[in-house]
Amino acid sequence: MNDISALVEKIAQEVLKRIELNPPKTLLIGPGGFMEEVLKKSAICYAYHSDYSEDMDIEDYNFIIIQGMSNFQLVTSSLLVPGTNISKLILRAGLTGKKVYVESDSIEYKRYEDTIDKGLKEKFESYEKSIAQYGVKILKAQSIVDDIQAPEVNISVRDETASQQQVHQSTECCTLSKRLITEQDLRKVIQQGKKTVRIGKNSLITPLAKDYIKINNICLIKE
Secondary structure, eight states: OOHHHHHHHHHHHHHHHHHSSSSSSSSESSOOOOHHHHHTTTTOOOOEESSTTTTOOOOHHHSEEOSSSHHHHHHHHHOOOOOOOOHHHHHHHHHHHHHEEEEEEGGGGGGTTTSSSSHHHHHHHHHHHHTTTTTEEEOOOOHHHHHHHTSSSSOOOOOOOOOGGOOOEEEEEEEOOOSEEOOOHHHHHHHHHHHEEEEOOOOOHHHHHHHHHHHTTTTEEOO
């Protein structure tokens, strides 16, 4: 039994190493700080730059997070005026199909929540709605992470030995009690007529399993 546990752990560590070799799919632009901490705690691999420049290659990124948006950047972005690096980034990302997030609490005018004129606040809020119409999501840090991870496998898993790694049925979903989730595990879920799967926060998903999830529209819940 201990040999099986050791083997499963060894495989999991190897998967982690391979994941680390893959380039980050998330780009963080801005002062960093607490947004970086949230990304690290969520085990999201990311690249960081304090500012954007037009010679920066964003083709390999799926997600772009903007932290610390200034009032001027907000206005120029809402009007699609390339007057700042951030407005240029939002325009370029929109044209190339990238998902863009703005961390809501770090937008400049929100620092003056207690003193800002009501009319001015409503104007800034209208600018937020404008960029939202371009596909930009304005969310708090944790909500950004949740949205990025949403397509991933959401499964609740416990670290158990191979003999204990079974699919537990419920009325609406299955829980996979495994450290390493494979395509074969998910095939068993589909065969049971289930489309929702839970795994644990420390569970790892093989690349083939991720592809199977997307192809079969499996809803994954990661605890």
